Amino acid sequence: MSLDSVLTRIDQNMPDAVxxxxxxxxxxSISTDPAFDKDVEAAADWLVQELQSIGIAAEKRLTTGHPxxxxxxxxxxxxxxxxxxxxxxDVQPVDPLELWDRDPFxxxxxxxxxxxxIRGRGSSxxxxxxxTFVEACRAWKAEHGALPCxxxxxxxxxxxxxxxxxxxxxQENAEELSCDIAxxxxxxxxxxxxxxxxTMLRGLLAEDFTITGxxxxxxxxxxxxxxxxxxxILSKILAGLxxxxxxxxxxxxxxxxxxxxxxxxxxxxxxxxxxxSYLGDVGLKAPAGEQDRTPLEQIWARPTCDVNGxxxxxxxDGFKTVLPSQASAKLSFRLVGQQDPDKIRTAFRTYLESALxxxxxxxxxxxxxxxxxxxxxxxxxxEKARLALSDEWPDPAAYVGCGGSIPxxxxxxxxxxxxxxxxxxxxxxxxxxxxxxxxxxxSFHKGTxxxxxxxxxxxx
Amino acid sequence: MSLDSVLTRIDQNMPDAVxxxxxxxxxxSISTDPAFDKDVEAAADWLVQELQSIGIAAEKRLTTGHPxxxxxxxxxxxxxxxxxxxxxxDVQPVDPLELWDRDPFxxxxxxxxxxxxIRGRGSSxxxxxxxTFVEACRAWKAEHGALPCxxxxxxxxxxxxxxxxxxxxxQENAEELSCDIAxxxxxxxxxxxxxxxxTMLRGLLAEDFTITGxxxxxxxxxxxxxxxxxxxILSKILAGLxxxxxxxxxxxxxxxxxxxxxxxxxxxxxxxxxxxSYLGDVGLKAPAGEQDRTPLEQIWARPTCDVNGxxxxxxxDGFKTVLPSQASAKLSFRLVGQQDPDKIRTAFRTYLESALxxxxxxxxxxxxxxxxxxxxxxxxxxEKARLALSDEWPDPAAYVGCGGSIPxxxxxxxxxxxxxxxxxxxxxxxxxxxxxxxxxxxSFHKGTxxxxxxxxxxxx
Numbered sequence: 001m002s003l004d005s006v007l008t009r010i011d012q013n014m015p016d017a018v019x020x021x022x023x024x025x026x027x028x029s030i031s032t033d034p035a036f037d038k039d040v041e042a043a044a045d046w047l048v049q050e051l052q053s054i055g056i057a058a059e060k061r062l063t064t065g066h067p068x069x070x071x072x073x074x075x076x077x078x079x080x081x082x083x084x085x086x087x088x089x090d091v092q093p094v095d096p097l098e099l100w101d102r103d104p105f106x107x108x109x110x111x112x113x114x115x116x117x118i119r120g121r122g123s124s125x126x127x128x129x130x131x132t133f134v135e136a137c138r139a140w141k142a143e144h145g146a147l148p149c150x151x152x153x154x155x156x157x158x159x160x161x162x163x164x165x166x167x168x169x170x171q172e173n174a175e176e177l178s179c180d181i182a183x184x185x186x187x188x189x190x191x192x193x194x195x196x197x198x199t200m201l202r203g204l205l206a207e208d209f210t211i212t213g214x215x216x217x218x219x220x221x222x223x224x225x226x227x228x229x230x231x232x233i234l235s236k237i238l239a240g241l242x243x244x245x246x247x248x249x250x251x252x253x254x255x256x257x258x259x260x261x262x263x264x265x266x267x268x269x270x271x272x273x274x275x276x277s278y279l280g281d282v283g284l285k286a287p288a289g290e291q292d293r294t295p296l297e298q299i300w301a302r303p304t305c306d307v308n309g310x311x312x313x314x315x316x317d318g319f320k321t322v323l324p325s326q327a328s329a330k331l332s333f334r335l336v337g338q339q340d341p342d343k344i345r346t347a348f349r350t351y352l353e354s355a356l357x358x359x360x361x362x363x364x365x366x367x368x369x370x371x372x373x374x375x376x377x378x379x380x381x382x383e384k385a386r387l388a389l390s391d392e393w394p395d396p397a398a399y400v401g402c403g404g405s406i407p408x409x410x411x412x413x414x415x416x417x418x419x420x421x422x423x424x425x426x427x428x429x430x431x432x433x434x435x436x437x438x439x440x441x442x443s444f445h446k447g448t449x450x451x452x453x454x455x456x457x458x459x460x
Numbered sequence: 461m462s463l464d465s466v467l468t469r470i471d472q473n474m475p476d477a478v479x480x481x482x483x484x485x486x487x488x489s490i491s492t493d494p495a496f497d498k499d500v501e502a503a504a505d506w507l508v509q510e511l512q513s514i515g516i517a518a519e520k521r522l523t524t525g526h527p528x529x530x531x532x533x534x535x536x537x538x539x540x541x542x543x544x545x546x547x548x549x550d551v552q553p554v555d556p557l558e559l560w561d562r563d564p565f566x567x568x569x570x571x572x573x574x575x576x577x578i579r580g581r582g583s584s585x586x587x588x589x590x591x592t593f594v595e596a597c598r599a600w601k602a603e604h605g606a607l608p609c610x611x612x613x614x615x616x617x618x619x620x621x622x623x624x625x626x627x628x629x630x631q632e633n634a635e636e637l638s639c640d641i642a643x644x645x646x647x648x649x650x651x652x653x654x655x656x657x658x659t660m661l662r663g664l665l666a667e668d669f670t671i672t673g674x675x676x677x678x679x680x681x682x683x684x685x686x687x688x689x690x691x692x693i694l695s696k697i698l699a700g701l702x703x704x705x706x707x708x709x710x711x712x713x714x715x716x717x718x719x720x721x722x723x724x725x726x727x728x729x730x731x732x733x734x735x736x737s738y739l740g741d742v743g744l745k746a747p748a749g750e751q752d753r754t755p756l757e758q759i760w761a762r763p764t765c766d767v768n769g770x771x772x773x774x775x776x777d778g779f780k781t782v783l784p785s786q787a788s789a790k791l792s793f794r795l796v797g798q799q800d801p802d803k804i805r806t807a808f809r810t811y812l813e814s815a816l817x818x819x820x821x822x823x824x825x826x827x828x829x830x831x832x833x834x835x836x837x838x839x840x841x842x843e844k845a846r847l848a849l850s851d852e853w854p855d856p857a858a859y860v861g862c863g864g865s866i867p868x869x870x871x872x873x874x875x876x877x878x879x880x881x882x883x884x885x886x887x888x889x890x891x892x893x894x895x896x897x898x899x900x901x902x903s904f905h906k907g908t909x910x911x912x913x914x915x916x917x918x919x920x
Contacts, residue, residue: 202681206779215743220766221662221864224794225758226739228748231767232702239699242692279686283675285819288688298685306680307691308782309773314790319666319827321792321864322768330774332781334684359745367779404681404781 002144003456009139010448017135017448018109018118018441020050024089024127025107025120031066031090032161040066040157043089047155054138056153061173063165066090066157070176075149080459081180081381082150084418086408087130088159088186091122092433099435109441116441123439125432129185129424130155132444136451148459152179159186163407170415178416181381183454184408188426189443190271190400195389195450198422199377200300200401201409203335205344205369206308209352210328211237212361218323228357230327231312237355238329241305246290248305252347256338260301267398268296300401304334333369334403341369373410375419381458385421388453392446425450462604463916469599470908477595477908478569478578478901480510484549484587485567485580491526491550491621500526500617503549507615514598516613521633523625526550526617530636535609540919541640541841542610544878546868547590548619548646551582552893559895569901576901583899585892589645589884590615592904596911608919612639619646623867630875638876641841643914644868648886649903650731650860655849655910658882659837660760660861661869663795665804665829666768669812670788671697672821678783688817690787691772697815698789701765706750708765712807716798720761727858728756760861764794794863801829833870835879841918845881848917852910885910 010017029043030036044060044067051058051071058071069089075082094104102108107120118128140147154177158165170177190196213230214223243249260268275287275295289298298304312327314320333344352362375382377399389397402422409420425447431437470477489503490496504520504527511518511531518531529549535542554564562568567580578588600607614637618625630637650656673690674683703709720728735747735755749758758764772787774780793804812822835842837859849857862882869880885907891897 202684204781206781208779213744218742219864220764220768220792220794221862222759223742224662224766224792224863225749225762225764226735226747226755227742227744228746229766231698231770232748235695235698235767235770238691238695275686282678282683282687283819284673284687286688286817287686288692288817289685295686299682302685304680304685306684306689306783307695307773308680308780309775309784310691310695310787311771311775313767313769315769315771315788319668319790319792320768321664321666323766324768327770328775330779332680332684332779334680357746357748359743402681403684404679 003452006136006139006143006452006456007449009143010135010452013135013139014445017131018444020135021118021128021131021444022107024131025122026105028105029090029122029157030093031158032093037066040090044069044155044157047089050134051153054134054141058153061169063169065165068157068165068169069153069155071153073147073151075151075459076146080149082152083458084152084154084177084179084182084412085133086154086156086182086184087133088126088156089130090157090160091125091127092160094121094435096435101436104437110438114440117438118441118444119436119438121437123437124426124430124443125437126159126186128439128444129426129447132425132447133183133185133451135448136455139448140452140455148455150179152177166408167411167415170411174416179418181379182412182418182420184406184420184422185424186406187402187422187424188428188430190398191274192427192429194271194395195393195397196400196423197382197386197389197397198402199375199382199399200336201373201406202300202303202401202403203339203341203370203372204405205333205335205341206367207331207345207348208365208367210326210363211356212326212363213357213359214323214325217325220321220323223323224321227323228360229323230360231324233356233360234310234312234327234329237352238307238310240355245292246288248303250305250344250347250351253303253305253344255343256340257303258337260297264399268294271296271398271400296401299403301336303336303339306332308332335369336372337374339372341371345369370405370407370410373413375421379419382421384457385423385454388457389423389450392450392453423450423454463912466599466603466912466916467909469603470595470905470912473595473599474905477591478904480595481578481588481591481904482567484591485582486565488565489550489582489617490553491618492553497526500550504529504615504617507549510594511613514594514601518613521629523629525625528617528625528629529613529615531613533607533611535611535919536606540609542612543918544612544614544637544639544642545593546614546616546642546644547593548586548616549590550617550620551585551587552620554581554895556895561896564897570898574900577898578901578904579896579898581897583897584886584890584903585897586619586646588899588904589886589907592885592907593643593645593911595908596915599908600912600915608915612637626868627871627875630871634876639878641839642872642878642880644866644880644882645884646866647862647882647884648888648890650858651734652887652889654731654855655853655857656860656883657842657846657849657857658862659835659842659859660796661833661866662760662763662861662863663799663801663830663832664865665793665795665801666827667791667805667808668825668827670786670823671816672786672823673817673819674783674785677785680781680783683783684781687783688820689783690820691784693816693820694770694772694787694789697812698767698770700815705752706748708763710765710804710807710811713763713765713804715803716800717763718797720757724859728754731756731858731860756861759863761796763796763799766792768792795829796832797834799832801831805829830865830867830870833873835881839879842881844917845883845914848913849883849910852906852913883910883914
């Protein structure tokens with residue numbers, strides 16, 4: 001059987017695959033620091049060569065920032081999907097360097113109590129993950145002489161610095177980059193164990209505002225008692241955002257929120273999410289969300305409202321008996337389903353302004369909102385990929401949610417009309433963005449095998 | 461009649477009195493800036509000579525900071541009260557200098573639409589006010605050869621820099637400085653018009669605390685919905701401090717609050733306080749205090765709770781989807797009557813801690829509290845002084861409150877067992893602590909006459 005031979009070749013090639021990954025990891029492609037601009041470009045060049053070495057027509061494409069790497073390879077038939085694969089080749093800075101146990105750019109295999117790990121910056125985020133797909137393609141090509149479908153590769157060099165060139169690049173090359181489905185490898189195993197396809201991503205709406213009451217700061221000896229304090233008003237507004245059950249009170253906030261389908265709910269129950277450990281690890285006891293929702297729903301499938309920052313009055317050392325003129329806050333809403341960021345912004349502002357005493361004003365510093373992304377798992381590709389993953393790993397694969405926003409999936413959907421399967425093999429303890437980043441050898445090896453299985457499943 | 465001749469002499473001497481005040485105002489006695497230490501000392505020396513010139517045994521007394529000036533003069537009889545007079549000879553810095561219309565230390569008489577004013581730093585706070593009493597004594601001495609009672613003078617040179625030497629000096633010289641009653645000249649006319657004796661000063665209790673929830677800052681994509689946010693808890697605590705009628709909700713907070721005596725309440729009604737202008741001048745509409753209390757009660761006779769500062773999470777430019785580990789606030793309570801700062805601190809902490817979810821902690825940075833001061837106006841000296849003031853000014857004098865804390869009155873009470881009469885002639889537009897400080901010639905002249913009348917009334 002053709003898949004078996006590819007898997008066997010992947011197993012045999014692992015030592016060489018690790019060496020190739022080390023080559024890429026040695027390039028200091030820190031995208032946030034201009035001192036490393038040449039290194040970022042070198043990593044792009046390395047990837048172009050790497051793709052070309054397995055017969056993919058690849059080139060470095062310049063942007064106003066760091067370059068993109070784009071590759072194309074033809075497939076044998078027209079009745080199989082055209083796949084886009086996305087990863088990023090830039091890495092986070094390595095500070096504080098003194099907390100690393102070895103040079104972050106001198107990667108090595110290390111034996112640990114939990115097994116072999118690949119240590120070094122970018123091992124997990126995202127060079128190691130990106131290379132799982134490349135290595136799967138290499139083995140497939142070697143075994144069969146050609147890849148099983150048309151594949152477009154898109155490697156970005158600015159993911160860690162906010163992807164400033166991504167949207168313009170997708171706009172300018174929409175036709176070239178539009179495929180049937182996207183595979184994105186930048187996520188992890190659920191609880192470091194269960195293979196997962198992320199199909200729900202929450203949207204995000206942010207509000208940043210300042211309330212003004214008195215026209216200047218007042219002395220509480222002269223005005224204390226008679227003057228309304230903007231911090232008191234702001235506190236009432238913020239405290240009133242949730243009721244006693246943890247639900248958000250802003251009228252209309254839940255419009256467009258959808259109930260979880262029963263099959264997804266059953267899958268999530270089966271994940272046995274250990275919320276006590278999840279919270280206990282950060283010093284918390286009880287879930288804070290809506291009381292009638294499971295902890296996983298609270299993170300993945302329910303909308304939230306959180307205050308990300310608050311400030312007003314005197315905040316330095318010692319004391320100042322000031323009644324401040326202003327008080328400010330930054331809020332964000334995580335959105336799900338069909339919630340409309342614009343409608344929620346309007347609803348929140350109506351709520352806020354109805355709480356202002358006569359004469360008080362509010363100034364908003366508007367931030368852009370984004371809707372939630374939900375993939376169409378009725379597309380048979382999703383179930384094929386899920387079963388392929390289940391074949392590789394001890395646990396059956398699950399469709400999961402993601403409480404955060406992964407903008408690339410939204411861009412693919414909105415700009416290229418393309419659903420994404422977010423599949424990755426990172427573990428919770430990979431220490432991405434931190435010193436001593438690692439990627440389990442198990443993740444790299446079984447990740448590569450997983451992609452071979454998925455390519456096989458999607459094109460059979 | 462002896463008083464009349466003193467008043468006539470005051471009127472005749474006014475030009476010379478203004479020149480003497482100008483001499484004192486030319487000395488740059490800025491106590492907060494070490495560059496002016498010699499000037500502060502020069503002002504003390506000037507006052508010693510000034511008091512000696514009218515027969516008062518005065519000397520400069522060294523402290524670890526700026527010197528005190530202490531003077532003593534004997535009175536003719538034992539059946540009249542021994543009076544202590546307090547003022548301060550240091551002044552505020554003059555920045556921003558470019559906003560002054562003339563050199564702050566080159567005083568002058570100016571004609572304005574509202575009458576003649578003495579312009580320059582310290583004209584109102586407190587050199588001009590201090591000299592009203594000295595000039596009254598000078599005229600009395602010249603007219604009668606002796607002052608009408610024993611008087612102790614205490615002039616401080618550190619009032620504008622927090623009076624660091626005052627408490628130790630009072631402790632070390634308690635016997636020497638204890639008199640029957642203190643006169644303090646550092647306040648103003650009520651609404652720039654009505655002569656007033658301040659008899660109630662609110663106390664102050666401050667709390668500065670930090671609430672900790674999660675053990676580190678969290679990403680709202682990973683934890684939003686499930687993790688309790690300390691800003692949400694803090695907002696609930698702060699929002700819950702007042703009920704819908706403006707009353708403070710902390711259990712036991714009103715223990716020791718006393719109702720206003722009927723005669724004082726009637727006097728305050730007679731003041732026709734224009735709270736709409738008072739609030740309108742700072743951009744506010746409605747009084748924020750307890751709804752069943754008059755605006756003057758809210759400022760002078762009712763306790764308050766105000767948030768002076770609040771901070772937590774990300775407060776810089778742009779956005780960060782952080783769920784912070786901590787949130788902090790600075791609160792202060794203005795106290796009245798017999799409210800006990802220690803009991804209120806305990807009551808507030810009990811209230812706060814009962815609102816913390818399991819696992820949350822709070823850390824306090826304790827600030828000292830002070831009780832309210834209330835003078836014993838049953839002492840006949842108060843009513844004598846009030847009638848004397850009423851004889852001098854177009855409006856009858858009133859007993860008033862002060863929403864702030866004037867520490868010196870509390871120190872005299874607590875350390876020297878001496879009530880204080882706070883009487884001053886400043887106007888609301890004197891711009892003390894600001895550029896273009898002034899003192900109305902009317903304040904200086906009628907202020908001097910007022911003290912002659914009060915000396916007469918207290919010793920007749």
